[in-house]
Amino acid sequence: MSDLDLSLTPNQEVILSALRFRKRYGLEIMEAIENSGGKQIGFNSLYPNLKKLEKKGFVKSEWGNEAPEKHTGARRKYYQITGTGTKALEAKQQLLENVAYWIAKPEGV
């Protein structure tokens, strides 16, 4: 487990945070980020990032119960954070904490 790649890009971190307590679909993730005052993620970078997170095993997806869209027949997908995803998010936050509390050793010690 130690060599598991838990690295996250800033966008991926925000997306995972949006999924921390509930499953959401793509547009809802965007809205959540936007309405929380965060930096808006580009529409075109959200979905590729979601697919990358899914491939890494940080999120999993499931089809929604909504009827398919009438023009395209496209269905809605809901994304949910996994245990690994939570770990990655915690690792990132831990890193930020460590950085904040780090103090240089006094010289000559």
Place this chain on the structure above:
Amino acid sequence: MNSQDLEIAGKIGELVSHFSEEWEEYQDWLRDIISSRSILLERHRAWQAVGIFRWRLFYFVTYVGTVIVVNRLLKKLKSICLAKDSVNFTIQLLKLDRYRYILQRTATLLAVVELTLCGIAAVTGILLAFYYQPTALGAYQSLTTIVNEVTNGSLILSLHNLAGHSLIVLALVQIVIMFLGREFLLPWLTAWISGICLTLTAIGLGWTAIVLNWEQTSFWRFKIELNIVASIPFVGSFLRDILLGGNSISSITLQHMYALHSYILAVIAIILSIAHLAALICQEQNEKLDNKRLRVTQLFSESPPNKNSSSV
């Protein structure tokens, strides 16, 4: 936002749905693009909303299209690798090795020929220099004397010309051969750069030789080319002055071109052709060493496990 945009989206959906795997993965993106249009209309002017909506559709198509192409290519590659059994795969590798060997050998042979041509041009050039006079009055006359009166003069001059022209042609062919057998290792890069420089030098030698004939054609051609050189931004007039050595084409111009041709470019060409050949020989030696190492590794991997060690 009109219904035309929704029709476009519908067509895109229909198109992508032909690729079931990618459609399964990315259809929610398309759905959200359509769902987002009401928000776009609320926030932006109509034409802006249409622009953003179409841009999102375009990006979706481009992205998913790329994914489809890449996935198909990867699948094709995998199927090729799986379909070929190990024997076929080895044959393919051997064929590839053979192809590379032929290219490398050809490049080395061409480099030998280039060096030989440089040598021929140098020797015949020295012989010509015994009689050639780089002056406006003597250049044409001395060449006529070389051709008509000096023993084997015509042969020497023809050999010099032939070697110069062949060098340009072979250097160009060599560039193609080296490009096909490219390796991006130090010996290849050295040979590649020296090969290109050699080609340029050979062209330079040919160009400086034009005026040395001191015929009507060469004189007027050189005059035109000097004007072209002068039109190069910033350094043009400076270069023209160096080549010309005065206000018009004269004996000094001839001497400048003679010095460039015989002392500078000729020496550079010889040095470059030696460096080129040395780099190619080095490349071949490296390849032989690599092949030996590979064979030794294969030998060890194929040899049966040591029975003595298990019995102890």
